[in-house]
Amino acid sequence: MALASKESARREALLYFLFPVSTKTKQSKRPKKKSAALKLVARAALPTRYGRFTIYGFKGRGAQDEAVALVRGNLKGKSVPLVRVHSQCLTGDVLTSLRCDCRAQLELSLKKIGQAASGILLYLPQEGRGIGLMNKLRAYELQDEGMDTVEANETLGFAADARDYDFSAKILKKLGATRIRLLSNNPEKVRQLERSGIRVIERVPCQPRISKISRAYLQTKKRKMGHLLEGI
Ligand SMILES: [Zn+2]
Numbered sequence: 001m002a003l004a005s006k007e008s009a010r011r012e013a014l015l016y017f018l019f020p021v022s023t024k025t026k027q028s029k030r031p032k033k034k035s036a037a038l039k040l041v042a043r044a045a046l047p048t049r050y051g052r053f054t055i056y057g058f059k060g061r062g063a064q065d066e067a068v069a070l071v072r073g074n075l076k077g078k079s080v081p082l083v084r085v086h087s088q089c090l091t092g093d094v095l096t097s098l099r100c101d102c103r104a105q106l107e108l109s110l111k112k113i114g115q116a117a118s119g120i121l122l123y124l125p126q127e128g129r130g131i132g133l134m135n136k137l138r139a140y141e142l143q144d145e146g147m148d149t150v151e152a153n154e155t156l157g158f159a160a161d162a163r164d165y166d167f168s169a170k171i172l173k174k175l176g177a178t179r180i181r182l183l184s185n186n187p188e189k190v191r192q193l194e195r196s197g198i199r200v201i202e203r204v205p206c207q208p209r210i211s212k213i214s215r216a217y218l219q220t221k222k223r224k225m226g227h228l229l230e231g232i
Contacts, residue, residue: 037061038170046070050107051114053121058171065167066125069175070110073118076176080201082119084109084183085168085193087126090133099140100217104208109183112204120177122168129153130162148220160225165189169196185227205230 041057053070060066075081086109092102106121113119128136131153139152150160172180172193181202182190190200207229210218221227 038065038167038174040174048110048114050110053114056175058174060167060170062167064125067167067171068123069171070113070121070123071175072113072116072120075118075120077118079117080179080181081177082113082116082183082204083122083172083177083180084113084120084206085122085124085165085189087124087129087163090127091136098211098213099143101208101210101214104210105206108206108208112183120172120175120180122171124163124168126163129160130164131156131158148224149217150220150224161188163189165192166196169193169198172198185221185229187226187228203228 046055056069089102091097142152179199183206222229
């Protein structure tokens with residue numbers, strides 16, 4: 001009995017990680033996070049197609065505060081670690097959707113970090129730029145009717161981007177990576193990390209080759225969200 005309930009709790013935890021629910025809306029203020037309360041849950045070896053990493057599981061106080069970090073090399077050594085802070089995208093990362101460029105960015109990041117002297121891939125359960133999987137699918141439905149990604153999110157009552165990188169900064173600090181080179185096209189991500197005490201000494205563009213299908217989506221990200229994308 002005890003074993004069965006342990007197993008079902010484990011399954012629930014896995015499902016939660018894949019399908020987080022967010023209630024953040026445009027109107028809601030970001031809750032003030034209490035300091036500390038970041039727990040290292042586990043650490044294990046993780047050999048991947050892109051090299052050998054160590055995977056860390058972290059948990060914070062909030063329901064959304066859960067993440068894994070894939071670490072390579074010595075983070076406290078001479079080289080400044082190359083870091084990607086990646087928000088989960090079930091449709092892209094796992095189901096190979098071409099509506100967005102998430103999987104291509106994830107693969108490019110793993111490849112670059114795998115080749116760097118040291119680095120971290122931080123993977124956060126902030127599905128759909130923080131609105132949750134079901135709401136992201138509702139936004140896709142609206143996009144199929146002609147809206148762009150920003151209009152769709154706003155029609156559903158969400159901010160265009162509801163993500164928060166304070167928890168990411170806490171994990172980076174815990175790992176000893178307070179000065180980083182960040183793989184990102186998103187200036188807001190750089191700003192938020194810096195505000196949370198991480199020195200981004202270099203922004204490394206993360207722009208994989210894109211499909212025709214995701215071009216319109218990326219044009220919206222560039223035009224309406226200020227993402228730095230070349231040739232889009
Ligand atoms: Zn995506």
